[in-house]
Amino acid sequence: MKIIVQKFGGTSVAGLERMKQVKAKVEKKLKKGYKVVVVLSAMAGETDRLIKLAMEFSKKPDPSEMDVLLTTGEQVSVALFSMLLKDAGIKARSLLGFQIPIHTDKAYGKARILDIDTEKLIELLKTNDVLVVAGFQGCDFQQNLTTLGRGGSDTSAVALAAALNAEICEIYTDVDGVYTTDPNVCSNARKLPKIAYDEMLEMASMGAKVLQIRSVEFAKKYNVPIHVRSTFSDEPGTLVVKEDEVMESVLVSGIAYDKDQARITLTEVYDEPGVAAAIFEPLAAHNIVVDMIVQNPSHEGRTDITFTVSRKEMDDAIKIIDRIKDEIGAKEVLYDKNVAKVSVIGVGMRNHSGVAAIAFRTLKSENINILMISTSEIKISCLIEEKYTELAVRTLHEAFGLDKEPQMESL
Amino acid sequence: MKIIVQKFGGTSVAGLERMKQVKAKVEKKLKKGYKVVVVLSAMAGETDRLIKLAMEFSKKPDPSEMDVLLTTGEQVSVALFSMLLKDAGIKARSLLGFQIPIHTDKAYGKARILDIDTEKLIELLKTNDVLVVAGFQGCDFQQNLTTLGRGGSDTSAVALAAALNAEICEIYTDVDGVYTTDPNVCSNARKLPKIAYDEMLEMASMGAKVLQIRSVEFAKKYNVPIHVRSTFSDEPGTLVVKEDEVMESVLVSGIAYDKDQARITLTEVYDEPGVAAAIFEPLAAHNIVVDMIVQNPSHEGRTDITFTVSRKEMDDAIKIIDRIKDEIGAKEVLYDKNVAKVSVIGVGMRNHSGVAAIAFRTLKSENINILMISTSEIKISCLIEEKYTELAVRTLHEAFGLDKEPQMESL
Numbered sequence: 001m002k003i004i005v006q007k008f009g010g011t012s013v014a015g016l017e018r019m020k021q022v023k024a025k026v027e028k029k030l031k032k033g034y035k036v037v038v039v040l041s042a043m044a045g046e047t048d049r050l051i052k053l054a055m056e057f058s059k060k061p062d063p064s065e066m067d068v069l070l071t072t073g074e075q076v077s078v079a080l081f082s083m084l085l086k087d088a089g090i091k092a093r094s095l096l097g098f099q100i101p102i103h104t105d106k107a108y109g110k111a112r113i114l115d116i117d118t119e120k121l122i123e124l125l126k127t128n129d130v131l132v133v134a135g136f137q138g139c140d141f142q143q144n145l146t147t148l149g150r151g152g153s154d155t156s157a158v159a160l161a162a163a164l165n166a167e168i169c170e171i172y173t174d175v176d177g178v179y180t181t182d183p184n185v186c187s188n189a190r191k192l193p194k195i196a197y198d199e200m201l202e203m204a205s206m207g208a209k210v211l212q213i214r215s216v217e218f219a220k221k222y223n224v225p226i227h228v229r230s231t232f233s234d235e236p237g238t239l240v241v242k243e244d245e246v247m248e249s250v251l252v253s254g255i256a257y258d259k260d261q262a263r264i265t266l267t268e269v270y271d272e273p274g275v276a277a278a279i280f281e282p283l284a285a286h287n288i289v290v291d292m293i294v295q296n297p298s299h300e301g302r303t304d305i306t307f308t309v310s311r312k313e314m315d316d317a318i319k320i321i322d323r324i325k326d327e328i329g330a331k332e333v334l335y336d337k338n339v340a341k342v343s344v345i346g347v348g349m350r351n352h353s354g355v356a357a358i359a360f361r362t363l364k365s366e367n368i369n370i371l372m373i374s375t376s377e378i379k380i381s382c383l384i385e386e387k388y389t390e391l392a393v394r395t396l397h398e399a400f401g402l403d404k405e406p407q408m409e410s411l
Numbered sequence: 412m413k414i415i416v417q418k419f420g421g422t423s424v425a426g427l428e429r430m431k432q433v434k435a436k437v438e439k440k441l442k443k444g445y446k447v448v449v450v451l452s453a454m455a456g457e458t459d460r461l462i463k464l465a466m467e468f469s470k471k472p473d474p475s476e477m478d479v480l481l482t483t484g485e486q487v488s489v490a491l492f493s494m495l496l497k498d499a500g501i502k503a504r505s506l507l508g509f510q511i512p513i514h515t516d517k518a519y520g521k522a523r524i525l526d527i528d529t530e531k532l533i534e535l536l537k538t539n540d541v542l543v544v545a546g547f548q549g550c551d552f553q554q555n556l557t558t559l560g561r562g563g564s565d566t567s568a569v570a571l572a573a574a575l576n577a578e579i580c581e582i583y584t585d586v587d588g589v590y591t592t593d594p595n596v597c598s599n600a601r602k603l604p605k606i607a608y609d610e611m612l613e614m615a616s617m618g619a620k621v622l623q624i625r626s627v628e629f630a631k632k633y634n635v636p637i638h639v640r641s642t643f644s645d646e647p648g649t650l651v652v653k654e655d656e657v658m659e660s661v662l663v664s665g666i667a668y669d670k671d672q673a674r675i676t677l678t679e680v681y682d683e684p685g686v687a688a689a690i691f692e693p694l695a696a697h698n699i700v701v702d703m704i705v706q707n708p709s710h711e712g713r714t715d716i717t718f719t720v721s722r723k724e725m726d727d728a729i730k731i732i733d734r735i736k737d738e739i740g741a742k743e744v745l746y747d748k749n750v751a752k753v754s755v756i757g758v759g760m761r762n763h764s765g766v767a768a769i770a771f772r773t774l775k776s777e778n779i780n781i782l783m784i785s786t787s788e789i790k791i792s793c794l795i796e797e798k799y800t801e802l803a804v805r806t807l808h809e810a811f812g813l814d815k816e817p818q819m820e821s822l
Contacts, residue, residue, distance in 0.1 A: 016467050050487070056427050058494040065497065068505050069490035072483035076461070079480035083469040086476065094479050098509070099554050143510050 001125060003166040004034045007135065007157035010044035011174045012231040013077050016084075021231055023084055025172065026130055030090070035125045037164065039135040039157040040081060042073025063108035067137075067147045071097070074134035074153070082132045092130035095121075097137035097145070102156065104138035104146045111138060111146035113155065113218075116163040133160060151212030158215045162222035169219070169226050171211060176230035177237035178203065178210055180402040181255040185390045188403040192253060193236070196243040199253045202345040202379045216240065243347050251355060252346035252400040255393050259340045259386060261291065262314035263371065265306040266321065268331040271298040275328050279305060282320050288313045292341070292374040292383060302329070306372060308383060311337055339371060340389040343381040344396055356380050362399040368392050412536060414577040415445045418546065418568035421455035422585045423642040424488050427495075432642055434495055436583065437541060441501070446536045448575065450546040450568040451492060453484025474519035478548075478558045482508070485545035485564070493543045503541035506532075508548035508556070513567065515549035515557045522549060522557035524566065524629075527574040544571060562623030569626045573633035580630070580637050582622060587641035588648035589614065589621055591813040592666040596801045599814040603664060604647070607654040610664045613756040613790045627651065654758050662766060663757035663811040666804050670751045670797060672702065673725035674782065676717040677732065679742040682709040686739050690716065693731050699724045703752070703785045703794060713740070717783060719794060722748055750782060751800040754792040755807055767791050773810040779803050 008022050029036050050069050054061040078094035085092035104111035124131055135153025138146050148155050161169035183189040197220035204213050210228055219226050229237030269275055283290055288309055296304040309317045321333055349355040359380050372383035384392055419433050440447050461480050465472040489505035496503035515522035535542055546564025549557050559566050572580035594600040608631035615624050621639055630637050640648030680686055699720055707715040720728045732744055760766040770791050783794035795803055
């Protein structure tokens with residue numbers, strides 16, 4: 001049995017005309033002899049409508065009841081789309097998360113998939129050509145409904161593809177693939193034919209708009225090839241695959257940026273064991289995610305510690321820091337919301353030095369000051385003043401030749 | 412464990428303010444030490460909105476997918492109401508039909524309840540004070556979602572009350588009880604404190620607005636006392652109970668009328684075995700419900716057969732009759748949409764003759780011609796010209812003294 005999974009997002013199912021386009025995509029695969037598992041999101045705007053409704057009823061809606069409420073969005077999509085398929089004589093039926101079942105933990109609103117029962121799915125695929133599955137939802141082992149968090153339908157699709165050993169998981173969206181950088185910032189951004197899972201993960205800040213992070217982690221873990229492509233064209237999009245399948249092992253695949261950054265500096269804290277823990281443990285306890293961290297060299301037993309958090313969490317972070325300020329001997333707490341992070345990403349840099357040097361030199365050539373640096377095996381990130389973000393992205397994009405078809409490792 | 416079931420219809424849950432009133436009704440019972448099972452309908456207008464949406468997608472939407480779609484209506488209600496209760500510190504949770512489960516047959520759109528698993532409910536009532544159950548829905552034994560048909564939430568409530576051996580099933584609605592007749596027609600209609608299940612069933616044509624017929628059949632079968640009352644007042648409504656609990660065994664309880672009647676007459680058909688079957692079997696095969704049937708005395712081997720159907724089905728019925736007309740020797744097919752049925756209802760007439768005579772005399776006194784008559788043990792129905800409907804109802808209401816507090820069997 002040749003199985004393919006196709007996932008369509010909210011804009012792709014917003015109304016009859018859009019759903020007809022989705023139907024055409026499904027029929028194309030049927031003609032090629034595939035059994036198709038279609039995963040649908042709620043119609044665009046529906047989830048937000050339901051959240052707004054809940055907020056009328058409760059300032060802090062109960063998370064489990066919230067999931068009961070939100071799962072109706074995808075339920076409506078799959079029912080309507082199944083009607084459309086059946087009317088066209090296609091053997092199809094809808095399936096809700098609990099009907100498969102897609103078992104998750106009990107973390108309402110951000111549940112993780114634990115287990116998918118494939119037996120029923122395989123049985124249903126014998127008598128049906130298309131199964132229309134509600135994305136974003138599952139249930140715990142007591143049949144309480146759960147949801148997988150924003151963008152969770154991507155994860156549903158990848159998980160189903162993994163469980164069913166599908167040939168590929170196609171993620172249809174309103175963009176036509178993954179680009180070397182944001183085309184809104186850099187007009188000669190180029191669509192990448194292939195990208196490695198790790199690169200896709202690092203491209204999170206742009207990629208979040210294309211794929212839910214967790215779905216990529218899932219795809220990497222189970223080695224599910226993802227094809228990100230447009231609902232509104234027949235052009236191939238971007239394949240997200242294992243590193244060794246990215247044939248042109250290019251040095252740098254893309255430039256990402258993230259303006260949701262705020263910088264906090266604690267000056268002249270005691271340079272002694274336990275100080276970092278004293279700062280970052282209370283932040284973690286309040287679910288504040290710290291991104292970059294830099295500690296300056298010690299001077300007379302004192303040091304400066306700088307870190308970044310998401311902008312909307314900066315005020316909370318400062319409140320927490322103020323409480324522990326004296327304990328760690330901090331002289332001042334400085335902060336800056338006008339910063340942005342620019343990242344150079346590529347699995348190729350695992351085996352090559354010199355990428356960082358090019359990046360720094362490029363930024364310097366435009367007189368862009370680097371406020372912080374953090375690196376991983378496949379990424380170099382620089383914190384800069386926010387106003388230089390677009391300039392930095394364009395300059396780095398050009399410096400690494402991303403506007404041109406990739407050459408073999410050119411360093 | 413003292414259990415009470417409370418059912419609230421669409422207008423009672425239409426929005427936050429209404430739901431707060433529902434919450435007050437629930438809290439009142441909690442204070443009295445009850446565990447409360449609340450059954451909710453979809454918010455007013457929601458089911459119609461979903462049906463309209465489906466009709467955009469399909470002229471004849473697949474019934475099983477329709478049920479997947481429609482069950483979202485109640486799902487939204489129970490999630491929102493449970494949020495409200497939990498916010499107020501009440502131990503509560505929502506339950507969908509499949510989670511209980513309420514098992515039904517596979518008749519999508521008009522499924523019948525086969526079985527309710529009380530074990531989980533009882534278990535949940537130990538840790539919760541309120542269970543908020545989605546009405547109108549269930550699932551078959553393969554976990555396919557089903558719905559119970561319009562007004563099905565009444566049946567859900569009665570079935571749950573029966574399964575849980577609840578003290579009473581309260582049906583909250585936007586009217587404050589069952590009246591001796593339609594108060595819009597007869598200004599001195601009186602609210603009945605009690606009514607027997609059979610009377611309630613016969614009052615269908617008015618009662619349909621108050622209680623779903625099937626819920627009354629269910630209540631009768633399992634002897635569940637129903638209290639029909641208003642969400643918007645604290646006045647007692649009408650108790651629907653076993654016949655022998657209707658203390659004042661009155662002769663006549665109410666006058667009902669039904670304008671959804673059309674009369675069809677086949678003149679001079681062969682008066683021989685099989686003719687009635689030849690007429691009514693094809694009608695039944697097309698799901699056309701025939702209400703009254705009258706066959707005139709035979710004359711020279713020929714007879715006239717007259718019957719009534721719902722107005723919207725008259726054209727279809729005539730098409731079917733035209734096909735078999737010659738076979739049964741019918742000379743003419745006559746029809747009339749301007750007819751209505753007026754019924755005198757009361758369990759008291761089981762033991763008393765004379766009620767029919769009073770009814771006929773009363774209609775004659777107003778010069779209202781009786782076109783057809785049909786009787787049951789507890790009902791006398793007369794088909795009359797539609798224009799006399801209100802006059803007939805008012806005159807009969809007065810003739811049987813229904814505007815006054817009931818006297819002991821006064822005939």
